[in-house]
Amino acid sequence: MTDDIKTHLTALMRAALTSVVADQADAAIVLERPKQASHGDFSCNLAMQLARPMKRNPRELAGLLLGEIPRSPLVEKTEIAGAGFINFHLTAAAKLGVVGRVLSQGEAFGRSTQGDHRKVQVEYVSANPTGPLHVGHGRGAAYGASLSNLLAYAGWDVTSEYYVNDAGRQMDILAVSAWLRYLDFYAPATVAFPPNAYQGDYVADMAAQMKIAHGDKLVRQTAELLRGTPGLPDAERTDDEAKAQREAHLDALIANAKTLLGEAWNYVHSHVLSEQLEDCRNDLEAFGVHFDVWFSEKSLFDTGLVDRCVERLEKAGHIYVQNGAKWFKSTAFGDEKDRVVQRDNGLYTYFASDIAYHLNKYERGFARIINIWGADHHGYIARVKGALTALELDPAVLDVALVQFAVLYRNGQKASMSTRSGEFVTLRTLREDVGNDACRFFYVLRKSDQHLDFDLDLAKSQTNENPVYYIQYAHARVCSLLAQWNGDEQALAAADLARLDNPHELAIAAKLAEFPELIDSAAAELAPHLIAFYLKDLAALFHSYYNAERMIVDDKALTCSRLALVVAVRQVIRNGLAILGVSCPQSM
């Protein structure tokens, strides 16, 4: 029996096509699963596609094709319907064959060779290690992890990667924030804590750690710390001038801190970095999100790759100098405006290291590179692809999947998502409140580029109504059935499937057969949410069947047939939930 009925039917249609119109024999043949059961198991729109080039009536063409379709033991009947669809109705045996395949292939059922072992890199989360991950990062994490699993399932050799922004100003701000809190232990309230420094409690916690580890060795004269700073404007002021002054004040504090601390600054900096990174890594691991590579932005500078990158662009004539800064001529590659890569103060921009990072990715030989970015970064796609083109790399290798922010609602109101203000809900809190399974599932229940309203109160109070339980419940019910049956599960593979003939059973079999196709299309579209919707549908068919029929009956052979079917359902639920990173409880 053929493993792929679609391929088989396509061959039948091809034969009919060749016979009817030889000169159109290479036309594309598309087979779809109709939404409505009465339209059969597969439908083909070939006659309608050919109607125009051949200037013939579609239904008439369909009739000609229908007469030339070779007989097949899998096909019960074919018919013309609607505007000219050719519908295939499969025999019950052909529909039920999938049950045996699921049972024999087990967790491999649905795996495909689409990726053909090619190397793909998926980079995601990549949040600045300046504080705990929040619910917005959680969505990127859940999407990226599910997508990585999905691509691996579809035959890709996946490397998941987290880009650590350990080189920029934000890290300096975090370091100085922690140090100021530390100084508070020894000289309370002598230096006002800047409003644009990191406010969260975790900053004070790190300061306390430094005190325990080093006592007062990191204390410096606070008067020196304020030397040359512009001071802080009134807290109420929100005008541009006041904002600029606050930033200048913070930068001056950082510069003074570096001078005063000398070598100890590096300690403070690396301490806060490793603390935050470790916290982030633990948080993600607990969420079932694992990264193969943690890539340091700083390493791009240390190895000189950023320098070499800019030089290469310069030699190729894509850089010019204006107002003391080096600009990349990205408008030559479709960007809206040119972009600075090196500032007039000699420092590289984030864009410069980003170009270097992508060059590094290409040099590692990935057939495909997928960046998962927050949707607010969509403006960067053009410039990054432009830079790649300028470096004579193929921009089509890079795919950027945008993830809209998850907006958290608490007490019916939008919760602030700013890390610096300290008023955020952490991913950790969300996981503890809602649970990992519901969390992972909820995040991928909608298309990644759609806004997600995450109502914390609802997720907490209506946990039982979360769709993830609906699917897990189906799994648990099958486990419970097997426990009560208490027979040899291995023997189910030999069950007589011909005993399955009611509409519930045939509908379930048809759904199971869709799974491999679903994996391919979900992987191709980078859309793990399709898995979630599929599993909901499959679970619904199961629950409906479960309520309509008894599985364990006096007829032992029939019992085996039915259990074989529901064990196949359980297997596909397992395979699907594994991709989504959701557990499969035996009982609930």
Added chain:
RNA sequence: GCGCCCGUAGCUCAACUGGAUAGAGCACCGGCCUUCUAAGCCGGGGGUCGGGGGUUCGAGUCCCUCCGGGCGUACCA
């Protein structure tokens, strides 16, 4: 202003990338537990797919144009 994304049931979202009568879940109404897990099932109401025009056998899906929302438009990361 310009660019990208979005607008589908009261709410949150699907719709096999152009297919047949647009589907689920919440919420609402009415049924089903002395029988394998009621975190379940069965039935019901609910729609001008933001508006208008176009493309074709066929449009929620593609093109144009309005209306409404989000994001971006840094020598920030």
